[in-house]
Each structure stands twice: as C-alpha cells, then as structure tokens.
Amino acid sequence: MTIKVGVQHCVNKTPTVIITGASSGIGKAQAVAFLNHGAFVIVIDKAPISIEHQNILKITADISQKAEVDKLFEIVAEKFSQIDVLCNTAGILDEFKNIENTDIELWDKVINTNVRSMFLITKAFIPLLLKAPSSRIINMASIAGLTTAGGGIAYTVSKHAVIGFTKQLAYEYQGKNIRINGIAPGAIRTKMTEPDFAQEAELARWVQNETPIKRWAEPAEVANLTLFLASDQADYMHGTILTMDGGWTIKG
DSSP states (O other): OOOOOSOGGGTTSOOEEEEESTTSHHHHHHHHHHHHTTOEEEEEESSOOOOOOTTEEEEEOOTTSHHHHHHHHHHHHHHOSOOSEEEEOOOOOOTTOOGGGOOHHHHHHHHIIIIIHHHHHHHHHHHHHHTSSSEEEEEEOOGGGTSSSSSOHHHHHHHHHHHHHHHHHHHHTTTSSEEEEEEEEOSBOSGGGGGGGOGGGHHHHHHHHHSTTOSOBOHHHHHHHHHHHTSGGGTTOOSOEEEESTTGGGGO
16 A cells, blocks of 8 residues: 555645654654655654755754753744644653662653653644644554553553543644544564563563564554554544554453
C-alpha cells in the first residue's frame, strides 16, 4: 500500500514535521521516513543528530526545560508559519527498576523526559499546529502504558501518563482541525534496548520467545505506522492508541 504523507493541506506544499528524540531509534527512523516522503523535518534531541539532508533543521535542546523549549519555539516560529505534524517521540527507560530500587533522581529523569517534555513541546507548538488546515500530533506511548511489567515503576507510570495525555488532549481539541493519536510499541530493537542484548542476549531471546510472532520489531516499522497516522487515510482517527507489539498484549 502506498501511503501519502501529510494531510489535505499538504497537497500543494512541503509538509513541516517536528520530531523529538530523533538522534537514534524510532525518532531517527521517523525522520528518515518523512524525509523520504518529501517532508521538511525539524529534529530535536539532546544528543547529536547524524542525519544529513537538505530538508532538515537540527536543534539541540533539553526539551524537559521550559526555557529551552521557549527558545527552540522562537527558532522554529521565525522560519515556519505552521506545523503539520508533531511527533513526540523522545523517551528513556528505567532499567526495569522497582519502587525500592528507584531513587528520586531516576524517577524525575524518566518523568521529565517522557512526560514533562511532551507537555512542554505540545503546549508550545499547538498554536502553529492549529494554523494548518489539518494537522497531526503523534505521541509515542508503549505497551507499558497499557499493562504492567513492560518496564519499571517510573517508566510504566510515565507511559500510562502519555496515554492519558493523548486521550485528554484529543478530547480538548475535538471539533478542531487536528488529529491526536498515539502508538504503543512493544519490543523494538533500538539503542535504548541495547542492554537487553547484552550478556549473551538472554533477555532479548526471552522477549522474542514470549512475543507471539517470535521476533523484535525494527524502528522502521514504527515509522511506517507513524506515516499512516500522518496521512489522509487516518483522518477519522482521533484519541486512538495503536498497539504495535507482535501480539504481546493478547496474553493478558
């Protein structure tokens, strides 16, 4: 199936896409996918971004800090009158630590990265998204936001918050020219999950064996689903969380 990136307003112009957490993993794959489909992509991360393309703007920032979000908004707003797609993808894990092994520093780091940054970026760019005839927000959740044991206490709480944020935001902007949805991936092989493949990859093999389709997913697969949510074909979807977990959650 051929998916046309962007929505109706992008027919006669290059869509403008913002992606957070784009230095690696899913965020990087999303950036490459949108670039390959003709978008202009604004990529944001604390880490260096290696993607090279004529239609890319790289911004280094800690988006959990309001002052830095305000500054990057000024940079973007000077160059673009509207934003067509916002992908809130930045996130970190918590090493599956339970509450007894989670100190306040780890808790704050996970919540700030996974939730606070999403709030700050979305709040900042909503005005530019609403200026587009039809726009998209795509939030990266996780199956950890749908069940338990998908991470430690901090990560699980953060991803439940992402899902709640996505649904409430969709409710608040019902009837507007914006569609807000989320993706809940399962086991995706990224830089963030590299530790699972350490020590003879015992954890990685266990996850693979426990996944009904018996493999890990690649970041490009999540990027392809993102393209769908950004397309005209997803115009009737709003406040939806799409699970992409190889069947993991059917086990209950």
